[in-house]
Amino acid sequence: MNRSATPRHGLRDRLVDTGLFLLAAAFGVLTAAERLDASSLAGPQWLFNLDQITGVLGCAALWLRRRRPVELALVLVALSTFSEMVAGAMLVALFTVAVHRTPRTTAAVFVLSLLAGVAFVVLRPDPDEPPFLLFLLGVAIQSAVVGWGLFIHYRRRLVLSLLDRAARAETETRLRVEQAQHRAREEIAREMHDVLGHRLSLLSVHAGALEYNPDAPSGDIARAAKVIRESAHQALQDLREVIGVLRAPVGELPQPxxxxxxxxxxxxxxxxxxxxxxxxxxxxxxxxxxxxxxxxxxxxxxxxxxxxxxxxxxxxxxxxxxxxxxxxxxxxxxxxxxxxxxxxxxxxxxxxxxxxxxxxxxxxxxxxxxxxxxxxxxxxxx
Known part of the structure; x- marks a missing residue:
């Protein structure tokens, strides 16, 4: 099961990584296309070029998000203080931290991202939009991304706990079955010992008497032989009864x-x-x-x-x-x-x-x- 599940899991991870990379890249491309409009371009040309380079590097760095999610998120949050096109990659990094790290770590990175949003609206204000409105829009988007990541995080924890509980229940059930089988074997062994021991000891006593007294009177020999025959016959009957109910509950064994x-x-x-x-x-x-x-x-x-x-x-x-x-x-x-x-x-x-x-x-x-x-x-x- 594990061998067949590993390739599927790896393929799914690659598809998810590719999809998030494309979303972050699309966000940067759309932002760049909007800023190419002369009426919307704010700031010098060199800053726009630096913003594009930062966005490309941020999107490329997303392929490291599974190995270094917190470190990557902190770097992208820092870059988002002046770079608008790295915002898509920064949101993906926030989502990754929320999914794969503890809620406390997620909260700390989220607070830093909010502070970076304040710094961005101060350093690069938009002449067409109020800074406070832009900040609220960023808070809403970041909160939605982090909330989605936390939902997946807790759902995975729930699934893992259910799987662990099911595994423990299966193990406990197997142990109970083994213990019940052990008790049943012990009970059957006691029954067979009690049922057959008495008969076979009678047979052994009389057989030993015949062995040590070969010159005994014919009447004694006949009586001993009769007892041996009856004991052997009864032992065989008892053995058949025990074997006949081995598959039945122990309580159904022949009981005197x-x-x-x-x-x-x-x-x-x-x-x-x-x-x-x-x-x-x-x-x-x-x-x-x-x-x-x-x-x-x-x-x-x-x-x-x-x-x-x-x-x-x-x-x-x-x-x-x-x-x-x-x-x-x-x-x-x-x-x-x-x-x-x-x-x-x-x-x-x-x-x-x-x-x-x-x-x-x-x-x-x-x-x-x-x-x-x-x-x-x-x-x-x-």
């Missing part, structure tokens, strides 16, 4: 409720874990608190299965409206070595973010007996 917690505990129990669930709730758990509580229990059971094989797990939920919902999951010390690919507990980081977004608190850490405790409090509005 607190009523699914007993089923979650039952699945872990059927996988060989010793899990005890104690429910001391009064009332119906709200949807947001229930979903967060489900994810807390799910993450705790997944971590216990990976990091504390053979441990006993106790799940305790209690609460009532206005008092909040408390969720605590404890496990005893593991009886066997943890899984070799247990991971670094990244799920707890995402869980802490989830609890914080729900307005709750989360704490976790080892117990004195060698186990692990994960506890959370969630708000429960009335």
């Amino acid at each position: 409720t607190f009523a699914d917690v007993p089923q979650l505990v039952a699945e872990s129990s059927s996988a060989g874990m010793r899990v005890d669930l104690r429910d001391e709730l009064t009332g119906t758990v709200p949807d947001q608190a229930g979903r967060t509580a489900y994810r807390i229990v799910q993450e705790a059971l997944t971590n216990a299965r990976k990091h504390a094989p053979g441990a006993e797990v106790r799940v305790h939920v209690a609460g009532e409206p206005e008092q909040g919902l408390a969720v605590e999951v404890r496990n005893t010390a593991p009886t066997t070595a943890p899984m070799p690919d247990a991971g670094a507990g990244q799920g707890l980081i995402g869980l802490a973010e989830r609890v914080a977004l729900a307005g709750g608190r989360l704490e976790y850490g080892p117990t004195a007996a060698g186990g692990w405790r994960l506890a959370a409090w969630l708000p429960w509005p009335p």
Whole structure:
């Protein structure tokens, strides 16, 4: 865009410069033609010749108006104190200063031009016109030129401010979109971790059992294989659900409720874990608190299965409206070595973010007996 706009801008500037030069030259030519009339010629011939030379040089100097607008204007204002034919070039210089310089600078040059007008009517009075009338005519013309230049100056400033505001708004919109996409990716990552981590940990536990006990009874092998098949099938179904809604708003991702917690505990129990669930709730758990509580229990059971094989797990939920919902999951010390690919507990980081977004608190850490405790409090509005 910039490459194509630059030539057009340069051509426009050249056309404007040429037009203003021709206007100033035409003003000088018309003034000279009028003064060639013997009845209108005032002053000696040498002064008329000097006036013509000054007018030509002033018009030629207009090609420097963009580089040195103030300096050129001051020189032409000074020449206008005695030269009548340089007035056109002086008006163009005033216009340039008004367009390209600050209003304070424009006002100063304008005042000097008015003083130059006073000096001209004193030094070169017109025998046919009153000096005061000539001075008022000059003030009117100069004021109109400066006013026009100031109008263009402020209009350009307005356009630039609007363009700058539009650019800032575009940048802010892009940043908001990027932040929204980042939050959406984080939410989807948490959902996929929570949905698939539980299923895949069940599958890994039973696959590991088959690997380390190849001589197990056929009945145990069949049960482990069934759990592996069901867990793999369910994990595949969960993955399809998540992928199916990736283009939908994050709020439309498959969400469990607190009523699914007993089923979650039952699945872990059927996988060989010793899990005890104690429910001391009064009332119906709200949807947001229930979903967060489900994810807390799910993450705790997944971590216990990976990091504390053979441990006993106790799940305790209690609460009532206005008092909040408390969720605590404890496990005893593991009886066997943890899984070799247990991971670094990244799920707890995402869980802490989830609890914080729900307005709750989360704490976790080892117990004195060698186990692990994960506890959370969630708000429960009335």
